[in-house]
Amino acid sequence: MKRLASIAFATAIALFLQGCAGWQSALDPKGPAASELAWLIWFFTGLCAVVWVLVMAALAVPLMMRSRQHAEPLALDAGADSRKLRVVMVAVGLTAVILVGLTLLSFFANRTLAAIGSDAALTIRVTGHQWWWEVRYEDATPSRILTTANEIHIPAGEPVRLLLTSTDVIHSFWVPSLSGKLDLIPGRMNVLDIKADKPGVYRGQCAEFCGAQHANMGTFIIAEPRAKFDAWWNDQLQPAAAPTGDEAKAGENLFLKRPCVMCHKIGGTPAGGTVAPDLTHVASRQTLAAGTLTMSRGNLAAWIADPQGVKPGSHMPVVDLSGDELNAIVAYLEGLK
Amino acid sequence: MSSADLTSERDLPPEREASTKGDIAPERDGPRDTGMDDVSLHRWLARTWRTPPGIIGALSSVDHKVIARRYLITAFLFLCLGGLNAVAMRIQLSGPQRGLIGPDLYNQLFTMHGVTMMFLFAVPIVQATGIYLVPLMVGTRNIAFPRLNAFGYWVYLSGGLFAWVSFALAMAPDVGWFAYVPLSGPEFGPGKRADVWAQMITYTEVSSLAVAVATIVTVLKQRAPGMSLDKIPLYVWALLVTSFVVVFAMPAVMITSTFLILDRLVGTHIFNPAEGGDVLLFQHLFWFFGHPEVYIIFLPATGMVSAIIPAFARRPAFGHLGLVLSLIAVGFLSFGLWVHHMFATGLPKLGASFFTASSMLIAIPNGVQIFCWLATLWDGRPVIRTPLLFVFGFFFTFVIGGLTGVMLASVPLDLQVHDTYFVVAHFHYVLIGGSVFPLLGAAYLWFPKITGRMMSERLGRWHFWLAMIGFNAAFFPMHIVGLWGMPRRVYTYPAELGWGNINLFISAGAVLFFLSFVLFAFNLVHGALRGTPAGDNPWDAGTLEWATSSPPPSYNFARIPVVTNVEPLWAERGALPVASGLRVDARELIISTVAEAHPDIREKSATPSIWPLLAAIAVGATFLYSIFTPWAIVWGAAPIAVTLVGWFWPKGDPEDEE
Numbered sequence: 001m002k003r004l005a006s007i008a009f010a011t012a013i014a015l016f017l018q019g020c021a022g023w024q025s026a027l028d029p030k031g032p033a034a035s036e037l038a039w040l041i042w043f044f045t046g047l048c049a050v051v052w053v054l055v056m057a058a059l060a061v062p063l064m065m066r067s068r069q070h071a072e073p074l075a076l077d078a079g080a081d082s083r084k085l086r087v088v089m090v091a092v093g094l095t096a097v098i099l100v101g102l103t104l105l106s107f108f109a110n111r112t113l114a115a116i117g118s119d120a121a122l123t124i125r126v127t128g129h130q131w132w133w134e135v136r137y138e139d140a141t142p143s144r145i146l147t148t149a150n151e152i153h154i155p156a157g158e159p160v161r162l163l164l165t166s167t168d169v170i171h172s173f174w175v176p177s178l179s180g181k182l183d184l185i186p187g188r189m190n191v192l193d194i195k196a197d198k199p200g201v202y203r204g205q206c207a208e209f210c211g212a213q214h215a216n217m218g219t220f221i222i223a224e225p226r227a228k229f230d231a232w233w234n235d236q237l238q239p240a241a242a243p244t245g246d247e248a249k250a251g252e253n254l255f256l257k258r259p260c261v262m263c264h265k266i267g268g269t270p271a272g273g274t275v276a277p278d279l280t281h282v283a284s285r286q287t288l289a290a291g292t293l294t295m296s297r298g299n300l301a302a303w304i305a306d307p308q309g310v311k312p313g314s315h316m317p318v319v320d321l322s323g324d325e326l327n328a329i330v331a332y333l334e335g336l337k
Numbered sequence: 338m339s340s341a342d343l344t345s346e347r348d349l350p351p352e353r354e355a356s357t358k359g360d361i362a363p364e365r366d367g368p369r370d371t372g373m374d375d376v377s378l379h380r381w382l383a384r385t386w387r388t389p390p391g392i393i394g395a396l397s398s399v400d401h402k403v404i405a406r407r408y409l410i411t412a413f414l415f416l417c418l419g420g421l422n423a424v425a426m427r428i429q430l431s432g433p434q435r436g437l438i439g440p441d442l443y444n445q446l447f448t449m450h451g452v453t454m455m456f457l458f459a460v461p462i463v464q465a466t467g468i469y470l471v472p473l474m475v476g477t478r479n480i481a482f483p484r485l486n487a488f489g490y491w492v493y494l495s496g497g498l499f500a501w502v503s504f505a506l507a508m509a510p511d512v513g514w515f516a517y518v519p520l521s522g523p524e525f526g527p528g529k530r531a532d533v534w535a536q537m538i539t540y541t542e543v544s545s546l547a548v549a550v551a552t553i554v555t556v557l558k559q560r561a562p563g564m565s566l567d568k569i570p571l572y573v574w575a576l577l578v579t580s581f582v583v584v585f586a587m588p589a590v591m592i593t594s595t596f597l598i599l600d601r602l603v604g605t606h607i608f609n610p611a612e613g614g615d616v617l618l619f620q621h622l623f624w625f626f627g628h629p630e631v632y633i634i635f636l637p638a639t640g641m642v643s644a645i646i647p648a649f650a651r652r653p654a655f656g657h658l659g660l661v662l663s664l665i666a667v668g669f670l671s672f673g674l675w676v677h678h679m680f681a682t683g684l685p686k687l688g689a690s691f692f693t694a695s696s697m698l699i700a701i702p703n704g705v706q707i708f709c710w711l712a713t714l715w716d717g718r719p720v721i722r723t724p725l726l727f728v729f730g731f732f733f734t735f736v737i738g739g740l741t742g743v744m745l746a747s748v749p750l751d752l753q754v755h756d757t758y759f760v761v762a763h764f765h766y767v768l769i770g771g772s773v774f775p776l777l778g779a780a781y782l783w784f785p786k787i788t789g790r791m792m793s794e795r796l797g798r799w800h801f802w803l804a805m806i807g808f809n810a811a812f813f814p815m816h817i818v819g820l821w822g823m824p825r826r827v828y829t830y831p832a833e834l835g836w837g838n839i840n841l842f843i844s845a846g847a848v849l850f851f852l853s854f855v856l857f858a859f860n861l862v863h864g865a866l867r868g869t870p871a872g873d874n875p876w877d878a879g880t881l882e883w884a885t886s887s888p889p890p891s892y893n894f895a896r897i898p899v900v901t902n903v904e905p906l907w908a909e910r911g912a913l914p915v916a917s918g919l920r921v922d923a924r925e926l927i928i929s930t931v932a933e934a935h936p937d938i939r940e941k942s943a944t945p946s947i948w949p950l951l952a953a954i955a956v957g958a959t960f961l962y963s964i965f966t967p968w969a970i971v972w973g974a975a976p977i978a979v980t981l982v983g984w985f986w987p988k989g990d991p992e993d994e995e
Contacts (some may be wrong), residue, residue, distance in 0.1 A: 025820065025822045037750065040747070044743070044747065055707065056736075059732050062650075062715050063719075063721075065715075065718060068717060074653065076653075077716075087712070088656065099743070102747065103697050105747075106693055168519065168525060174824070181752055186519060186611075187616060190683035209513050209520070210520060313440055313441065
């Protein structure tokens with residue numbers, strides 16, 4: 001099952017996202033912060049490469065020299081040594097100058113980064129959980145506060161403020177093509193401002209080791225034009241779609257009777273658990289289990305039937321379901337667009 | 338070595354001796370080496386300093402060379418185990434979505450890899466090399482506190498066994514070598530795995546503190562007459578500075594692991610934010626140790642480089658004073674950088690910038706060292722033998738690691754590469770390039786001294802090239818895949834991120850690198866059994882360890898040399914001047930003054946004893962028990978007290994009765 005699921009996932013994603021290589025890369029910046037950082041990385045790399053080549057050249061000189069070996073190791077040429085001392089002093093001085101330069105460069109880059117989100121209009125609270133992301137859109141109007149999971153829709157071209165915290169262990173939020181990473185620490189709140197220049201899907205994943213499924217804690221930033229983003233927000237605020245068809249209705253009943261309801265919330269139903277991702281619009285998301293599987297009927301079934309095979313160690317328990325029951329629940333969830 | 342007439346300044350002045358030991362009646366004093374012929378001197382000293390025969394005798398040994406050999410072999414075995422961990426991880430990562438190793442085992446593997454390499458290989462092996470070489474290089478007969486030194490080895494061994502037996506029982510720590518709370522705390526780290534981490538730290542830190550104390554005292558108080566501070570070999574300086582760093586850094590991690598054990602076993606809330614504790618406190622404490630730790634591993638390696646280069650460049654190190662001051666500066670600065678491991682925790686930006694500056698600053702003394710070594714090599718044509726080849730490998734790789742370190746010092750840049758494979762590449766360039774390559778060079782350099790036989794030069798060159806190609810193939814692409822967004826400590830990755838091919842390449846390089854160590858092991862065994870006999874000084878090097886036979890006798894030097902130059906064997910081509918006046922029927926050392934190394938008093942050196950082993954067993958059992966209940970400390974105190982009483986029981990020497 002696990003093999004099948006992962007093969008299905010791999011091929012599906014590969015087809016779906018063909019040509020998206022670099023969508024989680026610090027060298028492929030898609031926002032002002034990442035662009036500034038990519039420039040900084042290339043500058044440091046270039047300078048370091050030059051320094052390295054110079055040191056290697058200095059090392060190669062004695063190997064190329066035809067001069068004879070010292071017959072008597074203590075018979076030193078005082079004049080040559082004092083010339084060498086001067087060379088070493090100059091090298092140390094240059095090192096110091098380069099380091100001061102890089103320190104200042106890094107300081108000013110930090111200031112540029114800090115300025116990016118100073119006028120952010122949208123605030124999103126991201127809470128890390130083992131091993132998924134809770135995403136809450138803050139709004140002055142309580143009824144417009146929206147909770148979702150793992151996929152973060154943002155308006156393209158606008159700075160967005162992320163408030164990062166955690167309720168269990170330390171995680172780290174990192175979407176390399178948009179920004180550097182920042183930790184989600186229980187008992188603390190960190191602020192990260194991001195901005196995507198253009199609409200697109202930018203992948204990120206947890207960068208601080210957080211236990212068994214650290215590897216499968218992906219997230220997606222989905223940048224959209226403002227109008228599309230507003231429409232998405234309004235859609236997400238709606239309660240869950242009522243099930244259509246007998247199978248889906250049976251699925252809703254099962255969902256509410258079985259342990260699912262203990263952890264998950266589905267807006268508009270009595271299901272109100274908050275320890276696991278909100279499923280009100282689960283089928284509108286692109287992936288399942290924090291980027292582990294693409295959203296599809298088969299993958300939904302695979303994930304519910306064998307969560308420990310798909311994501312060993314995850315906190316999603318195996319719920320004993322017959323084949324029909326599983327199909328019913330999948331049919332219900334599939335309708336939660 | 339023959340006895341030379343000494344000036345009265347160099348000889349042990351009888352009147353000073355009388356002033357310190359005035360009440361020892363001359364008739365109770367034993368025979369001295371003054372004027373004794375070489376044959377009977379050897380007979381006396383061999384009987385006095387030998388390790389007793391039999392198994393009990395071997396377990397009682399306090400000879401620094403015997404202990405160091407055990408350390409070296411044990412640490413090498415742990416290197417192989419840690420290497421196997423790495424190969425297993427690389428096989429799992431060689432392609433996307435491989436199902437060979439699940440997350441539970443993988444997380445134990447990378448934790449054990451880190452813990453083994455840092456605590457069971459790197460620190461012990463650099464300290465072990467020091468245990469072997471420092472007493473020889475300063476011209477004394479044994480390390481200071483030889484029983485403490487033996488105790489240190491046994492505690493280290495039990496800590497290593499403890500960790501690896503836990504791994505065999507599938508209860509090895511799985512929280513990373515840094516074991517951040519809350520992941521390792523009581524709520525999220527069930528079972529005994531995090532406790533194993535915490536107590537294994539305690540074992541190995543006790544042992545490295547013991548070695549550090551012994552090294553410091555040996556260097557400061559047991560140097561041969563005439564070896565004033567400016568004539569101490571650079572390698573010994575490196576070990577001295579390292580030992581001070583150990584003394585100040587290790588307590589921080591012992592506090593960290595003790596706090597963690599308290600949270601887990603006693604129910605304190607030191608790291609629990611829900612009860613007013615702080616999870617970042619753990620990181621501050623851990624990295625206050627963790628960053629100096631890097632220099633604990635690196636500084637002795639710079640000492641090795643400073644020993645290899647003069648021997649093969651055929652001149653004393655250029656800028657000796659500059660090199661010593663750089664070592665000391667690095668030792669101090671290493672305590673001011675720890676926050677650069679925590680830039681991603683969201684510290685105040687201005688505060689973090691200070692740590693950018695301090696992290697940049699440490700590149701200056703390191704740069705001074707590199708430039709001084711290069712200047713040494715510029716003088717004439719160096720003799721290119723395997724040890725020097727590894728020093729070239731060190732330059733090639735360590736400079737890359739140092740420069741990527743400068744990149745990581747920048748706060749904003751670090752936020753992109755922190756906790757990615759870029760960092761994995763960086764610290765392997767620093768630790769393998771900066772420490773393992775010099776260690777391998779040092780192995781080729783000092784192997785003849787330890788075994789009396791040479792290692793094969795031909796195999797050595799093969800080893801070098803295999804290691805260089807394997808290492809760079811394995812670790813250079815990690816920089817790239819890290820920038821492509823691959824985080825550390827993931828047991829798998831999705832295919833569509835496009836990291837598959839580069840990871841396969843990395844894995845192939847890792848296997849090649851592992852094979853280079855197989856070749857090295859073969860060369861070691863082959864050299865020990867079949868190598869050509871080395872003679873006292875096969876490289877015509879200048880420091881004191883080459884003045885005695887290979888391998889050195891149990892008493893190191895028949896007569897204690899008197900030092901006139903930083904490279905004494907080059908300064909005194911005929912015969913070294915020697916000091917005399919030590920008893921030959923008892924283990925006696927010269928204690929000299931700290932700065933000038935004037936001979937000051939004669940001091941007893943401890944005799945072989947089984948008690949350090951028994952004490953280590955009692956301490957080890959207490960630590961083991963303490964992962965189950967805090968009462969272990971109470972119950973364990975009794976057997977530890979008994980063994981310590983046995984250890985320090987008065988021997989009836991006149992000195993003890995004073």
